[in-house]
Amino acid sequence: MRSSKFVFPAGTTLLTKIFGPILVIALLLVVFKPEARAVPSYSRQTGLPCASCHYAPPELNAFGRQFKLDGYTFTTKPEVTDAKKDHNSGLQLLEALPLSVVFDTSYTSTKSPQPATENGNFQFPQDISLFLAGAWGSHVGSFAQVTYTPQGNHFNWDNTDVRYANSVKSILGKPLSYGVTFNNNPTVEDLWNSTPAWGFPFTASNVSPNPAAKAVINGVLAQDVAGFGGYSMWNEHLYVGATIYRSQHLGGPQPNNGAGFNFNVRGIAPYWRVAWQTNTKNNNLEFGTYGIHVKSSPNAVTGPENSYTDWAVDFQYDRTIPQFKNDVLSFRGTYIRENSALAASFASGGASQVGHHLNTVMGNIEYHYGTKLSGTVGYFSVTGTPDALMFAQAPVFGSANGDPRANGYTLNLSWWPQQNIDLAAQYTGYLRFNGAQTNYDGAGRHASGNNAVFLLARFVF
DSSP: OOOOOOOOOTTOHHHHHHHHHHHHHHHHHHHSOOOOOOOOHHHHHHSOOGGGTEEETTEEOHHHHHHHHTTTOOOOSOEEEEOOBTTBOOEEEESSOOEEEEEEEEEEEESSOOTTSOSSEEEEEEEEEEEEEEESSSSEEEEEEEEEETTTTEEEEEEEEEEEEEEEEEETTEEEEEEEEEESSTTTTOSSSSSGGGOSSSSOOSSSOOOSOOOIIIIITTTTEEEEEEEEEETTTEEEEEEEEEEOOTTSOSSOOOTTOSOOBOSOEEEEEEEEEEEOSSEEEEEEEEEEEEEEOTTOSSSOOEEEEEEEEEEEEEEEEGGGTTEEEEEEEEEEEEEEEEHHHHHTTSOSOSEEEEEEEEEEEEEEETTTEEEEEEEEEEEEOOOTTTTOOOTTTSOSSOOOOEEEEEEEEEEEEETTEEEEEEEEEEEEBTTBSSSTTSSSOOGGGGOEEEEEEEEEO
16 A cells, blocks of 8 residues: 555645745744844944845845945945045045955765765865955945865965945936946946845855856856946936956966966956935835856967857846845846857867857845745756857756756745854756757756755854
């Protein structure tokens, strides 16, 4: 006799698999509701809890976006000062150096192990990051990060944004905030969580496989370029920014000869950003566009070039719910279209045709239970031009049919027992991977084999 089981209506099996574990954990965490507080470097500088700027790190609320717009310089704590006198410069320094540390430890398990490797990877740590994050002076501040990873067994430069900020009281009768940014990752300077650098998923495993196709603006150039640009916010509504980038190749020789690097920016790579926001007591809405144009020569700084033009649209809506003690419901999404002409790759035998395109869709819905708990459901999809040379057959990471298509979902449940401690459970499920649902790599691996459970403990101090 078969053992008794719950029977679900037809069509609910996938939803049950997705939401069942999340709902169980959520109910347990709602019952046990700890108090929240945090003391990273921005909190020490401002005297405010992390929740003043974040719904949950790294998600900025309206005050957090203004803090970043103003160059990370707002402070209420003691400073070393000296007023300007005659031909002498002034001085404005924090008494305490604005340092923070993030310590991550994690566990990753995929549905199917990668060939000849163990499954169930425990990393202690997954990484450790040091931050110089705070005011350097009256108008200059930073978010500067270096990160240690066990695989490389060394520290490396990570996301960094150093900026000068100022404001004028009236331009066309409205206030204007403006500034200059130096950074190393297109979109890292952005104020919203709908663009790639700070978009969902906010944390990820460095063990489980990822799809092969990725737009240039979607993290491909992160930490491999150096940029200089400017931005402005007019009337607290219209945001305009532009940055130009060049390759910097951490660990590579200088002057740059391009050898060993797939992307070598020829000339400059311009990045642009335009957004409109409106903020009321219970509603924050943003919609905008961003993009980048890159000319690059793989493994060289001369010869044929690949050309990439990425343009994107995005939106973010945060709704504060007074009836639920000001819990917040967030909706975020972006669409990226990449058009590319790969003359260099075609000439070297790395692509079977010159013209290519990629379409990337990413969206998510998140519920914030105060500052204690957040649950997020995300969807992602990549489609584009098939190319058997660019997306070649290989076990696990390759494609049997040269098709870049991939899509799936990500579920995240994060519990913050304190505002500086995050315990997260994340599940990524693939419906298609590198062009197929079954035997996508030609070696018998299915898309669902890369489904991954990711558990994270993060400590910020």
